[in-house]
Amino acid sequence: MNVFFEESGDFKVGSVLSTAGEAYQVEMASGKRSKVKAKDVLLQYEKPAPEELLEQARAVAADVDLDFLWEVAGQEEFGFAELGAEYFGHAPLPAEAAGLILALHTAPVYFHKKGRGRYKAAPEQTLKAALAGIEKKKQQAIVQQGYVDELKADRLPPSMAGIVHQLLFKPDKNTIEYKALEAACNELHTTPARLMLAVGGIGSAKDLHMAKFLFESFPRGHGFPEVTVPQPPANLPVADVEAFSIDDVTTTEIDDAISIVHLDDGKVRIGIHIAAPGLAIRPDDAIDKIARARLSTVYMPGDKITMLPDAVVDAYTLAEGKTCPALSLYATLDMADWTVVSTETRAEMVPIANNLRHNDLDDVVNEETLASGEGDYPRKAELTLLWGWAQHLEAGRMAKREAFGLRPEQNNRVDFNFYVEDDVVTITRRKRGAPLDKIVAELMIFANSTWGKLMHDHGVPGIYRSQGRGVGGWNAKMQVRMLTHAAPHEGLGVDQYAWSTSPLRRYTDLVNQWQILAVAEKGVMAPLVAPFKHKDANLFAIVSAFDAAYAAYADFQANMERYWCLRWLGQEDKHQVEAVVLKDEVLRLTDIPLVIRLPGMPSAPRGAAVKLDVLRWDEVDLSIETRLLEIEAAAPAAVDFEEDEEEDKTLAGETVPELVPDPDQPADEKVEVAEAADDVDAAPPAAV
Numbered sequence: 001m002n003v004f005f006e007e008s009g010d011f012k013v014g015s016v017l018s019t020a021g022e023a024y025q026v027e028m029a030s031g032k033r034s035k036v037k038a039k040d041v042l043l044q045y046e047k048p049a050p051e052e053l054l055e056q057a058r059a060v061a062a063d064v065d066l067d068f069l070w071e072v073a074g075q076e077e078f079g080f081a082e083l084g085a086e087y088f089g090h091a092p093l094p095a096e097a098a099g100l101i102l103a104l105h106t107a108p109v110y111f112h113k114k115g116r117g118r119y120k121a122a123p124e125q126t127l128k129a130a131l132a133g134i135e136k137k138k139q140q141a142i143v144q145q146g147y148v149d150e151l152k153a154d155r156l157p158p159s160m161a162g163i164v165h166q167l168l169f170k171p172d173k174n175t176i177e178y179k180a181l182e183a184a185c186n187e188l189h190t191t192p193a194r195l196m197l198a199v200g201g202i203g204s205a206k207d208l209h210m211a212k213f214l215f216e217s218f219p220r221g222h223g224f225p226e227v228t229v230p231q232p233p234a235n236l237p238v239a240d241v242e243a244f245s246i247d248d249v250t251t252t253e254i255d256d257a258i259s260i261v262h263l264d265d266g267k268v269r270i271g272i273h274i275a276a277p278g279l280a281i282r283p284d285d286a287i288d289k290i291a292r293a294r295l296s297t298v299y300m301p302g303d304k305i306t307m308l309p310d311a312v313v314d315a316y317t318l319a320e321g322k323t324c325p326a327l328s329l330y331a332t333l334d335m336a337d338w339t340v341v342s343t344e345t346r347a348e349m350v351p352i353a354n355n356l357r358h359n360d361l362d363d364v365v366n367e368e369t370l371a372s373g374e375g376d377y378p379r380k381a382e383l384t385l386l387w388g389w390a391q392h393l394e395a396g397r398m399a400k401r402e403a404f405g406l407r408p409e410q411n412n413r414v415d416f417n418f419y420v421e422d423d424v425v426t427i428t429r430r431k432r433g434a435p436l437d438k439i440v441a442e443l444m445i446f447a448n449s450t451w452g453k454l455m456h457d458h459g460v461p462g463i464y465r466s467q468g469r470g471v472g473g474w475n476a477k478m479q480v481r482m483l484t485h486a487a488p489h490e491g492l493g494v495d496q497y498a499w500s501t502s503p504l505r506r507y508t509d510l511v512n513q514w515q516i517l518a519v520a521e522k523g524v525m526a527p528l529v530a531p532f533k534h535k536d537a538n539l540f541a542i543v544s545a546f547d548a549a550y551a552a553y554a555d556f557q558a559n560m561e562r563y564w565c566l567r568w569l570g571q572e573d574k575h576q577v578e579a580v581v582l583k584d585e586v587l588r589l590t591d592i593p594l595v596i597r598l599p600g601m602p603s604a605p606r607g608a609a610v611k612l613d614v615l616r617w618d619e620v621d622l623s624i625e626t627r628l629l630e631i632e633a634a635a636p637a638a639v640d641f642e643e644d645e646e647e648d649k650t651l652a653g654e655t656v657p658e659l660v661p662d663p664d665q666p667a668d669e670k671v672e673v674a675e676a677a678d679d680v681d682a683a684p685p686a687a688v
Contacts, residue, residue, distance in 0.1 A: 002050050004043035004057075004098050005036050006116065011102060013050035042080070042101060042117050045094035053095055060099025061106065069103065070110045073121040080104060080117045109134065140176050147180035152188060156199040164201040168192055168208075169215045193620055205619035206423075209563055213556045217298075217549070224309040227287055230280035232325040236349045239328060243273050244354035244379050245318055246361075246440050248417070253297065253306065253504040254318040256444060257326070257352055260382045267341060268333045268385065272447045273326040273350045274501050277308070277316045278513035280325075283531045287312060288510075292542070295549040297505040300560040302420025306505075313504055320355040327513055327520070329447050338392040343450055345520045354378055358436055365436055387435050390442040397445070397493030404468075404490040416593045418564055425564045425571065427592050444501045445492060451516050452498030456486040458519045459527045461534050462498045463508045463543055467491040482508075482543045484536075508546055511539070559622060565594040566617045566624065574614055576629065581608045596624055604631050 001016045003026060014026035014034070022038045029051045048056065064087075072086050084092035084100045092100060104111050104119050109130040111119040122130070147157045160167065160177050171178045181192055188195065196202045202211065214222060241259035259271035281287045291307050298305040306313060318324050328348055332341045361377055369375040370387045377383075398408045419426040430437075455462040466487035467480045478491060486496035500516060503509040511532065518530035532539045569577075569592075579587040585601040587610065588594065604610065609632040617624040 002045055002053070003036065003041045004045070004053065004094070004101075005041045007034070007036070007040060011042075011054075011098070011105070013054050013098075015050060039116060043094055043097055048095070053098060056095035057098035057102055060096055061102035064100065064103040066103070066107050066110050070121050070127065073111070073119075075121060075123075077114050077118060077120045080119070083119075144176040144180045144183070147177065148184045148187070151180065151184035151195060151199060154199050156196075156201050160201065164196055165211050165215045168196060168202075169212055197620070206560075206563060206567075208620065209556075209559055213552075217552055217556070218305070222305050224290065227290070227309050227311065229311050229315045230282075230285070230287065232276065232279040233347075236279075236325060236347060238323060238349045239271070239273075239326075239351070241271055241273075241350065242353040243271065243318070243350050244356055244382070245320075245352065246356045246358070246436050249357045249359040250419070252317065253308075253313050253502075254355060255502045255504050255509075256440070257318045257350065258382075258386065258440075258443060259350070260385060263332070266335065268335055270331050270333060270386070270389065270443075271350075272329045272331070272443050272501075273318065274328070274447070274513070275316045275318050275504050276325045276327045276347060276513065276517075277312065277503055278327070278510055278517055279347060280316075281312075281510065283514065291507050291510060292545075295507040295546045296553055298553045299557050301418030301425065301564045307507065308504060316504060318350070318352045318355075320352055323349045323351045326350040327516060329450060331446070331450075333389065338389055345451070345454060345516065347517060347520060356436075361436060362430070362434065367435060370435055383435075383439065386439045386443070390435075390439045393442040393446055394438065397442075400493035400495075401490065404488065404493070406490060406493075418561060420564065425568050427565070427568055429591075445494065445497070448497050448500050449494040451500045451512065452486055452496035454519055455498065455512070455515055456496060458524065459534075460515050460519055460530045461485065461532055461536065461539060462500075462512045462515050463539070463546075464496060464498045465489055466497070482547055484534075484539050484543060507542065511542060562594065562622045563619060565589075565592045566619050566622065568592055569594075569614060569617060569624075577612050577614055577626075579610050579612055581606055581610065587612070594624070596626060598626060598628060601628065602631065608632065 002013060003016055003024060004011065004013050005026075006012075012028065014028045014036075016024050017027050017033070018025040024036045024038065024041065025033060026036045027033050045053070069083070069087055073083055080101050081092065081097060083104075084097050087100065088096055101117065105113070110122055110127060112122055114120050121127075147160070150157045156164075157177075157180070160181070163177060166172070167178055167181055171181075173179075173182075181195065185192055185195055190198075193202070193208055197205070197208065202208045239259070241261060243257040243259040245254050245257040247254055255275045257273045259273065261269045261271070263269055281291070287308065290309065294305075294307045297307045316325065318326065326348060328346055328350060330344045330346075332343070333339065334341055356378060364375045364377050365383060370384055373384070401408065413432045415430045415432050417428045417430055419428070452462065452464055461484045464483045464486055465480060466483050467478055467489045468487070469478060469490070480491075481487075486498075488495050489497035498512050499506060499508045500512040501509060503513045514531045515526075519526040522529050527533070568574075578590040579596070580590060581601075581604045582588055582595070583606060585597050585599060587596050587598055587601070589596070589612075590609075598612070611629040611632070612626040613629050615625045615627055
């Protein structure tokens, strides 16, 4: 005797060897023996042979007309044998009965299973809906395959043209467009981004990186709505100074300017003048909402996305020949020893006499010409005086760093400036600590520290940058945090540091400007009238949002700088390059700030010069493959690298490129970018 039975949702046949109560000992065609319960047996028969019956049953099931079978079944529950008699017009043969069971089992849309061998026809409306769904899926599959064929033929289907970014960066995986893209990528052994580049969905690798950033950070676009530019108070006094700024040639958001006045008693009053949009923009007004949504200007080589609309920037930038609203910090100095005798903060209109540019002055203003008095350039006397004070300020900060247990700043590093025009990149080297950079940076650090103390002393909260080792003592890592109360910034060597000098570019600075203006105008009453009070939930929310946005913007800037470094290699047709060892297998090219990892790099001292063979690079995943040619035998010179443990960061795919301050970034921010990149080496505690 043979049996046709169900086991684990599958139908099988076999020959009965023996019977024991309610179970059969069954042998399959493969020779395997199984114990089958009687309740699982659907058919018992003598002929044909098990495998032959199964083959015939499959043929019968394939020929069953499911629509006719559904009509024959009616709406009552039935057994397969009953339905077989109706459908075949006679008591079904074993092969017919088994075939009918297979047909019923494989058509759950038509028949709902109610038990072993028992079924019920689906209601008419349910069946129609299910069949419509099946037909829809069939049509979608045809459309999807058409999309796959077009993608494989390097054509972008029209239906995908408007959703390329959605497909790449935040896809709905249930859509046929995504399924087609995924299927095409699998067949072509590529990635969605590379396939979109191949079919023209994305114009270039640069467009890909830009589109990803904008999709994630500016999902509603990065354009500005029409705004009415607010005007500052009409009764501001006009300062009796001639102020000048020092910026890169590409700078349009000129936040800071400087003035010098020689007083009758031999002292000097140095003015640090900061653009004051905070005099007109108010918390929660239309422009504030725009600025708070963006939180910072986004920098990238050759371009930027400003925090404020162009009309607002134009109205408040410290442009040459204009008298501009500004928040001024005046420091009166005793020239005998550079002592700061007094400081004063006030809001006023400041005449801007000059916008000096690094690109015009860097070749003629250096340590040698400032010391010798040689050269002829604008504001020569003022720059010479400011250089002296900047050096004094730096020396004071270095002494404070040492008091915090840190080594002096490393000034032997070379910074790099990126300039992009018509998709051609120029990367120029610039030694850190150049006089013009140092003058602006030191004065801005002085202002940020002084205003941070001013807010603290008057009981007004602000947004502070703090850097310290925190838990773990002298050998713990330096951490930069944003706080709403004063705390030391050990890396910069100041007791407190509140970003306040770039309100056109950073929202934190605009917030601090409102708080400082409250102190300047109301003095001891400032805590009552300042826009943000202690433990203000809004202030905490701003700090949290700024941290997240600033990190995302910095990552994007680093990725774009890495992209342009790779473009530079192709542009300059570089096949061999020189590099320096930063740490272990981490190197940085000498001519450009491209950090790479070289697996298997032989042990070499930090700063050792090496020569590399460039094998290939990829502008999509920002990777590069090189091969070591030689390690120079000469002892490492004082090269431009930082002694830190943060150089070994994540590059694209492996480690992250080091962040190079954009030439258009605020001077004090450039300094802090360098400081934050340093895992500053602390001197061990002195023996007691």
